[in-house]
Amino acid sequence: MDSNNLPVYPWQVKPWQLIQSMVTTDRLPHALLISGLKGMGLFEFASNFASSILCEQALESGEQCHRCSACNLIKAETHPDLLIVEPEEEGKAIKIDQIRKLVSFSQFQSHYSKRKVIIICPAEAMNTSSANSLLKTLEEPPGDTLIILVSQQPSMLPITVRSRCQKIKISATSTEVEEWLSDKVELEKIQTALASGCGPLFFDGKEELDQSIDRKSLLDDLELMSNKQKDPIDTAEQWSKKQPHETFFWLLNICQDMLKLSSIDNPNQAKLVNQDLCERLHQLAKQYETKGIFNIYDKLFEYHRLISTNTSVKTSTMFEDLTVEWVNLRRL
Template identity: 60%
Template sequence: MITGAKGMGLLNFADNLAASILCEQPDESGYGCQKCSACLLLKADTHPDLLPVFPEEEGKEIKVDQIRKLVSFSQLQSHYSQRKVIIVSPAESMNNNAANSLLKTLEEPPGSTLIILVSHQPSFLPITIRSRCQKIKISASPRHVTEWLRGKIEPDQIQTVLAAGCGPLFLESNEAQIDEKTEQSPDRLALLKDLENMAFAYQDPVDTAERWSQNEINDTVFWLIKICQDMVRIKSAANSEIKLMNPDMSQRLSKLVEKYNLKEIFRIYDKLFEYHQLISRNSNLKAATMLEDFTIEWVTLSKK
């Protein structure tokens, strides 16, 4: 199981690992040679010994039928190589039935098969899955992320990546996703502005939620959580030496937290985290309803 933050290149790593195993003559560092017939088949996405298992539609579940195919694939003889590779990504999008039907194969994988689970949120996977995997966590310090990105993107974009607590490929992967969707990724400073206006200036929570629901829901909740985490940090800090995910918001957040006590901030945070889990599990909850529930709570608590 390969885990790590978004934008850390987990899937790139899994692909390279698969190439390294299937290539006929990997280079000294273990990378696929890019020339042999196995590498050419991989490049064309037609290698018969590699099975990628992704949700059929972006953001949806991996279904039990897909895992049944995986299980029979693992029992077949390999064609070209000594080994077969299966990549399941993102593993947390397996629904319960799918996860359950993977258990036996994970426990006793046929000798020549490597099953790679890629997950940004391993805590959403059942413990029965997690306990059967060898875990590889991929991470990078903020300093490394900054160094790697310097000169590649604008300084304020680097700040966005760091604030998200994500890997250096975060913006790239987000942009790719946004291109496919019609929804926009929300701007975190615009979200903060709305939170302030609702708490201080009688901005209507229902209208705000309606407007937010035009954006990508996952990203909206993601940034609200990040902002909320910083509010908790500020509210519970004993001194002014706090490290925030959004240091550029420090002054404005300090003003905002005066409206709420710590218990209330945690209540808001719990709510957001619950939404985050519901969204990750592809529950059928409507985005607009969820956001409205949040903005009304936000306004109610601030006006008490």
């Protein structure tokens, strides 16, 4: 199989070949969990795979033919055997009613193709009752149904959901990131991309994400607050005006890096997401007990989960709780 002809990005070739081999050897499970960081093109991967399954004359590489009637229906977004479940409003939860529709969709015979395909994206947007109502279908899916869960935060999914899916992880090596971005963005951005551990699409503008969230300015704020040069309440107010998902995402990464640094003697040995900020993070970590950083990390994790699954939470209150705790936990 020539990897240049595949319908996927270079860093997706191996997982693509893996699932295609499951199809050809008839080992495709009923449920897949496709995960990876931001910028890896997870939804596109899932959607290409769905098209490949539904196409009547898919090529040897698995690519859809783009000519058959199934392909035309997919293009027109009217294929009766494809269901995409996503939050009705961006950043909000996937509601139980949507999962009920999914369950009844899975119970009907496929209309057109041999299989039906359901994509849930982002899967972590299911709230607890949505996830619970999906369980039975995940456990005993009607024979011809394939359920694909797409998630950038698979650890936020209940174990009961995760354990019922075959996991496909998508990541990019630093060479793949550099090669993809080299003729698209300036060098500094490539370095940020490499330091962040995120996928290349996060940085070439293909994924619509708020890039105004700057890791460095979040770290500035954390440093200033712990030196009592900035007020935690003011900081929380500023943070709550930004995109909460991205802010929580980077704060979690910063905290994770600090935890790594607090448990080793030589900071140069740590493998960090924010490698370029290593020295500053190391200095900051020294000002906190490891237990304190864990405390903040747990809160961040819980709040991130909450804003992803609950439509009515107030982010300003969460940020206030975090920044006040941040100041209080600093070693005297």
